[in-house]
Amino acid sequence: MSTGTMTAGTMTTATMTTGTLPLVEQFAAGLQAPICLTWELTYACNLSCVHCLSSSGRRDPRELSTAECQAVIDELQRMQVFYVNIGGGEPTVRPDFWNLLDYATGHDVGVKFSTNGVKITPEIARRLAGHDYVDVQISLDGATAEVNDAVRGRGSYDTALRAMASLAGAGFAGFKISVVMTRQNVGQLDAFKAIADRFGAQLRITRLRPSGRGADVWDQLHPTAGQQRELYDWLVAHGQDVLTGDSFFHLSGYGSALPGLNLCGAGRVVCLIDPVGDVYACPFAIHPSFLAGNVRGPGGFGAVWQQSELFADLRRPQSGGACTSCSAYDACRGGCMAAKFFTGLPLDGPDPECVKGYGEQALAAAVAAPSPRPSPDHSHRTGPRVPGPPGSGTQPAAGRGPVPLTLSSRPPAPAGPPVTACNPDPLAGFLPPGR
């Protein structure tokens, strides 16, 4: 799953003006089009990662068709959305994925896609290496199979490493290795960097969010306060070589701001298009509360981006609430909206992983009220059994349980089905009276 990276490379600012608002304030007020658009092409996935932030597994039958995806790409080209981060689910399991990739890059929309590597054969890797405007991001959540497979499922480490070897072998330099930081893998940061160096790849680390199935495992997987400090110090030391999708800005409260945009970009510079065309404020906020519209509606994606009331709200000056008086507020800006929402904290209060410890206090005070449940859920109902966190044994994939079914009579056939001369049905074209 991809996260919202602010930049495909680095960001520079050419400025000679004085007295204008800082860029971060300009961004907070929203842009003509997103800078960073995540597009999840399918909820289908061969894996059942315990922390999947889109609760992926099963394909949604309402998924955008190839033609609808192409229409979205046409619109992104018109809006000058220069590149998209494609994820899922596992986007490469869509049979039209490679065609959509070519279609996007042929229409001035560069693509970075996230994959677990399942379809990255040596042949596909050679094809990708020949693409100027395609970047690939392989997900890996442990520097060892033991740590990785506990979260992503048995065999997923080998799959990812095989894909990396294919890309490196095809001469694809600088592909990304994307790691979600957890309690189990913070100590492996140097080992991740070594893997990236071995394959000529670039390491990208992002924050674990309590979104999707991540809500179920956040308590066990999110880094401890001590590990957060370790992570911050590591980023300060290695920040130049490592991408973060600007996802650790809540750690800036420790001291100097980390490189990148220290701002929640949800609905301002960032948004998500999900597989059925729903537009959410950010990839970590798949919930009706952050649903802005659907690309199938009148005006398409552009109308949602420019006219949705939710996005207009997000672009108004935000209140820092209880955080405003904190010395770290200018650095962390209150942290991540989705992390607060899915842990049941108020959006104008501290981040659950607030470096000053206010988040832990707020969480302790908020235990009485149930946190909002992420939705929708496309988890495999009978997923492969995945090993739990080290020491906990095996546990069933998330999303198991009673399957609610609604029984109804078959819907009436369309009023006027075409009746052809060769229809052998003796009742062809006959409609019983009273229909």
Added chain:
Amino acid sequence: MPETFDLDMPWQLAAQVQVRPERFGALLYHFGTRQLSFLKSPALHAVVTSLAAQPTARAACAAAGVPPQDLPGYARALGTLAASQMICRREGA
């Protein structure tokens, strides 16, 4: 800044760069280097997009109504864009 920007040479947007106008100025994207750059004023946007049509960068600034006392600031901004390959020297002009 690696070197001083030469206002008296012909310049142009790099071939792989696209410009998206924004309220604050414009957003530049280089499809080759995958870099984003932000032009923090509409006037700088006007200068950058008219470079190719003007004999020199100085002429582009004048055409966009940049007062002479502001030229050093514009030269610095254009120098940043040149260093990140967003704009390049126009050959054969």
